[in-house]
Amino acid sequence: MLKASSLLYAIFVCMIVSLLCGSLVIIFNYQYRLKKQYFLEEELVRASTTNFMQVINKRGELGAEGEVQFNDERFTTSYAISKWGFYNLVKTKTVFKKDTLYKAALIGGTSGKEKIALYLSDLDKPLNIGGATKIQGDVKISKYGVRPGHITNNNYTGTKLVYGAIGVSGKRLPVLQKFDDIASNQKITEILLEELDGKSLYNSFYKPTITVYADGAYDINNISLSGNIILQSKDSIYIKNTTALKDVLIKAPSVVFDANFKGVVQVFAKENVTLKKGAQLQYPSSIYIDHDSEDKIEILLEEKSMLAGGIVLTGNSYQSSLNRMVTIDKGASVMGDVYCYGKTQLKGKVIGSIYTDRFYLKTASSIYENYIVGGEINRLELPNNFIGLPLFSNENTNYELIKEL
Amino acid sequence: MNLLRNCKLQASSLIESVMAIAIISICISMATLVYVKLLQSDYEIAYYKAKQKIALLHLETIEEQLFDDEVYGFESYSVTKQVKEYSPGINQVDFELKTNTKKETIHFLVKVTTIEETY
Numbered sequence: 001m002l003k004a005s006s007l008l009y010a011i012f013v014c015m016i017v018s019l020l021c022g023s024l025v026i027i028f029n030y031q032y033r034l035k036k037q038y039f040l041e042e043e044l045v046r047a048s049t050t051n052f053m054q055v056i057n058k059r060g061e062l063g064a065e066g067e068v069q070f071n072d073e074r075f076t077t078s079y080a081i082s083k084w085g086f087y088n089l090v091k092t093k094t095v096f097k098k099d100t101l102y103k104a105a106l107i108g109g110t111s112g113k114e115k116i117a118l119y120l121s122d123l124d125k126p127l128n129i130g131g132a133t134k135i136q137g138d139v140k141i142s143k144y145g146v147r148p149g150h151i152t153n154n155n156y157t158g159t160k161l162v163y164g165a166i167g168v169s170g171k172r173l174p175v176l177q178k179f180d181d182i183a184s185n186q187k188i189t190e191i192l193l194e195e196l197d198g199k200s201l202y203n204s205f206y207k208p209t210i211t212v213y214a215d216g217a218y219d220i221n222n223i224s225l226s227g228n229i230i231l232q233s234k235d236s237i238y239i240k241n242t243t244a245l246k247d248v249l250i251k252a253p254s255v256v257f258d259a260n261f262k263g264v265v266q267v268f269a270k271e272n273v274t275l276k277k278g279a280q281l282q283y284p285s286s287i288y289i290d291h292d293s294e295d296k297i298e299i300l301l302e303e304k305s306m307l308a309g310g311i312v313l314t315g316n317s318y319q320s321s322l323n324r325m326v327t328i329d330k331g332a333s334v335m336g337d338v339y340c341y342g343k344t345q346l347k348g349k350v351i352g353s354i355y356t357d358r359f360y361l362k363t364a365s366s367i368y369e370n371y372i373v374g375g376e377i378n379r380l381e382l383p384n385n386f387i388g389l390p391l392f393s394n395e396n397t398n399y400e401l402i403k404e405l
Numbered sequence: 406m407n408l409l410r411n412c413k414l415q416a417s418s419l420i421e422s423v424m425a426i427a428i429i430s431i432c433i434s435m436a437t438l439v440y441v442k443l444l445q446s447d448y449e450i451a452y453y454k455a456k457q458k459i460a461l462l463h464l465e466t467i468e469e470q471l472f473d474d475e476v477y478g479f480e481s482y483s484v485t486k487q488v489k490e491y492s493p494g495i496n497q498v499d500f501e502l503k504t505n506t507k508k509e510t511i512h513f514l515v516k517v518t519t520i521e522e523t524y
Contacts, residue, residue, distance in 0.1 A: 010425030014432045021436045028443045035448060050514045057495050057516070071497075071512050385518075398494065 041099065047075035048094040048101045055079045055090055056107050056399045084205075085182050085249050085266035086286050086310070086389050087402060091205060104205040104405040106247075106284060108387035109397035116140055117379035119355040120370075122169045127359065130154040130373040135162045137353075137379025140169040151363070154373050164379070173341055173355050176314055177393040179288060182249060182268055193220070200224035200244075205405055214252075227405065236271075239263075241279075247405060257281070257305075266309075272298050275305035275332070283308035283335070284402050286389055292320040299325075299340075301332040301348065310336035310352075310389035321357055330374060336388045346375035352382045355391075448507070451481035455502040458484055463513055466498055470518060481505070 050070045055077070058068075065080045077094040087106045094101045117137025120127055127141050128149030139146070139162050146166065148156035187208030196212065203210045205228045214220060214233040221240035225231060229248045236254035239245070245263035255269050259276040267273055267287045275281065279302075286309040287299055297320075299313050311334060313324050324342025328334060332348035343360035354377055361371040387400050458477070462484065465471060477484040482504045491497040494517055501510045 007421045007425050007428075010428045013429050017429075017432045017436050021439050024443065025439065028447070032447065046511070046513070050512070053495065053514050053516065054492075057492060070514070 040096065044075065044094060044096050044099055044101050047096075048077060048092065048103055051075070051077035051079075051094060052090070052092050052103055052105070055081075055092060056401060083182060084247075085268075086179060086288070087284065088399070089205060089405075102206060106402040106405065107399045108284070108402045109390045109394070109399050110385075110387055115379060116167075116353055117164060117377045118353065119169055119173065120359070121173055121357045122171050123358060123370075125358075125370045128368070128371045129158075129161060130156050130371065132157050132374055133372045134158060134376045134378070136164060136377065136381070138164040138167065140167040143168050149368075149371050149373065151368065151371070151373060173339070173357060174392055176312065176339065176391055179290070179312075182251075182266075193223070196223050198222040200226070201229065202226045203228040270297075271295070272300070274298075274300045275302060275307065277302045277304055279305045281307045281309065284387075285309040286311065286336075288312045289324075290314050292317045293323060294320065295323065297324045297342075298327065300327045301329060301334065303329045304331045305329070306333050306335075308335040310334075310338065310391075312339045312389065312391070314339065314341040325360065326356070328375070335382070336386070337391055339389075339391055346372050346377070349376040349378070351378050352386075352388060353377075353379055445506070449481075449504055451504040452502070452507050454479070455482040455484060455504060458482075459500045459502060459511055462486060462500060463498070463515075466513075466515055472496055472498075472515075472517070 047070060051068045054068045054070065064082065067076050067078045069076050075094055075096055077092050079090060079092045082089050084106060087108050089104065090107055091104045092102070115137070116139060117135055118139040118141065120139070120141040122142040124144065125142060126144035127146045129135070129146060130149035130151050131154040133156065146161045148161065189208050189210045191210060191212055193212055193214040201210070201224065207228060209228050209230060211230045211232050212225065214231060214237055215235060218236065219238050219240055220231070221242045224244040225248050226244070226246040227248070231245070231248055231250045233252040235252070236256070237252045238256045239258060239261060241258040241261040243261070243263070245265045247264050250265050250267045253270040254272045255267050256274045257276060257279040260278040261276070262280045262282065264282050265285050269287070269289050270291045271293070273287045273289065285307055287307065289297060289299065289312070291297055292315040297313065299311055301307060311326060313326050315321060315324060321342045324340065325345060326338060326340040326342070327345040328348040328350065330347040333351065335351045337352050338344065338350055338354045338356070340356040343358050344354060344356040345360045345362065346354070359370045359372050361368040361373055385400070387402050390397070462477070472488045474488055475486040477486070482502060485501040487499045487501070489497050491514055496515050496517055498513045498515050499510055500513070501508070
C-alpha cells in the first residue's frame with residue numbers, strides 16, 4: 001500500500017469548481033435581475049408615454065384630476081391638469097412597485113377652424129398696401145377690399161395684392177375666450193426678489209408655485225428663474241439681458257425686455273410691453289394685455305426682435321381700442337397669432353395670422369390709417385404642427401404637446 | 406487543506422486516481438450543465454435585435470403614418486405588426502416578437518395626424 005493524495009486533490013478541485021459555479025450563478029442572477037429591471041423601466045416609460053397621450057387626447061372630456069390606464073393594468077397613471085398662462089399644464093405620475101415616473105408638459109389646442117392670414121374688421125375702409133408688402137394666405141377684410149396704396153416712394157411692388165382668397169369680415173373681431181385664470185395652482189409660496197440676490201431659482205411644476213415679488217425694483221438683472229415661478233410687480237419692470245427666464249410667467253403693468261434678451265416667458269401686462277432691439281422671446285412665449293385706458297397701451301417689437309407664440313392686446317371698450325396699438329418694427333418678427341383689438345402697425349413680418357381692428361402707419365411726414373407698407377404676413381410659412389395661442393373657444397379642439405417641462 | 410492532509414487514508418494510488426477522475430468528471434459535467442442552463446435562460450441576442458427592430462418600426466409608423474398590418478420575418482426572429490383603432494385620432498399598434506425561446510407583445514398608441522392641404 002502506497003500513500004497517495006489524488007483523492008485529496010480531487011476534492012480540492014471540486015471545491016474550486018463549485019466555487020466558480022457558485023459565483024457564476026450569483027453573477028448571472030444579478031445580471032438577470034438588472035436586465036429585468038431595465039426592461040421594466042422601459043415598460044414604465046412606454047406606459048407613461050402611452051397614458052400621457054391618452055390624457056392629451058381626451059383633454060376635452062377629462063376632469064382636472066383622475067387616472068388613466070392602458071391595456072396593461074399594472075401601470076396606472078394619475079394626472080392633474082391646470083393652467084399655466086395661455087396653455088394647459090399636464091402633470092402625470094406613473095407608479096409601478098418602487099419606481100415612479102413623473103412627467104409634466106405644456107399642451108395647447110389646434111382647432112380645425114379656417115386658417116387665415118389676416119382678419120381685418122370691416123370699418124368701411126379698404127386696406128391699402130404699399131412697398132414690398134406681401135400677404136400670403138386667405139384674408140377676411142372689409143367689403144371695400146384691398147388696394148395698392150400710393151405713398152411717396154413706396155408704391156406697391158408686388159404682382160398680386162393678396163396671395164390667397166379674399167373674404168369679407170364682420171364689424172367686430174371674433175370673440176376671444178377669457179384668460180382669467182393664468183396659474184390655477186392653489187398653493188403659492190411667496191418670496192422677495194432681494195432674497196434671491198443674484199442666485200438661480202428652479203421650481204418644479206410638482207411643487208407649489210413660487211411668486212417672486214419685484215415691487216420697487218425697476219431693473220431685473222443677474223438672476224435666473226426657471227420653471228413654476230411667477231415674477232410679479234406692481235410697478236414697471238425692465239428685464240436686463242443678464243437675466244435668464246425660462247417657462248416663467250410675468251405679471252406687471254409694464255414690462256421692457258432689454259436689447260438682446262433671450263428667454264421663454266408669458267407676459268401678462270396692463271399698459272406696455274416693449275422688446276428692445278434684438279430681444280428674443282422664444283417658443284412658447286406670449287404677451288397679453290387686456291385693459292381699457294385713456295392712455296396709450298402699446299406692445300412694441302423693436303427692430304430685429306422676435307417673438308414665437310403669440311400676442312393678444314384687447315379690452316372692452318371701443319373708445320380705448322383707439323389707444324391700443326401693436327407695433328412690429330422693420331426686421332422684427334412674430335411667429336404665431338397676433339390679436340389686436342386696436343391698431344396694428346406692421347413693418348416687420350408675421351408668420352401666422354393677424355386679427356386686428358385697423359392698420360396704422362406713421363411716417364416722418366404723416367399718419368395713414370389702414371395702410372401696410374413693407375410688412376409681411378405669411379400664413380403658409382407657419383408649420384402645420386405649430387400650436388399657437390388658444391384664442392377662440394372651440395369644442396373640436398385637438399390637444400397637442402408643446403413642450404415637456 | 407491541513408485538515409484533509411491530517412486525515413490519513415490508506416489507498417492504492419490507482420483506485421484513488423480513478424475515484425478522483427470520476428469525482429472531477431462529475432463535478433465538471435455538473436458545472437457545464439449549470440452553465441448551459443444559465444445561458445439558455447438568458448435573453449438571446451435575437452431578442453435584443455427584435456426589440457431594436459420594433460423601436461425602429463414604431464418610429465417609422467409615427468413618421469410615415471403606416472397603419473397596415475405587416476409581418477416581418479428575419480433569420481432568428483419575426484415581428485408581427487397589428488393596427489386597430491383605439492379612440493378617434495389614436496391607433497393602437499401592437500408588435501409581437503417571436504424568437505426561438507421567447508414570445509412577447511408590445512403595445513403602443515400612435516396619434517393619427519392628418520396631412521393638411523397646402524396652397
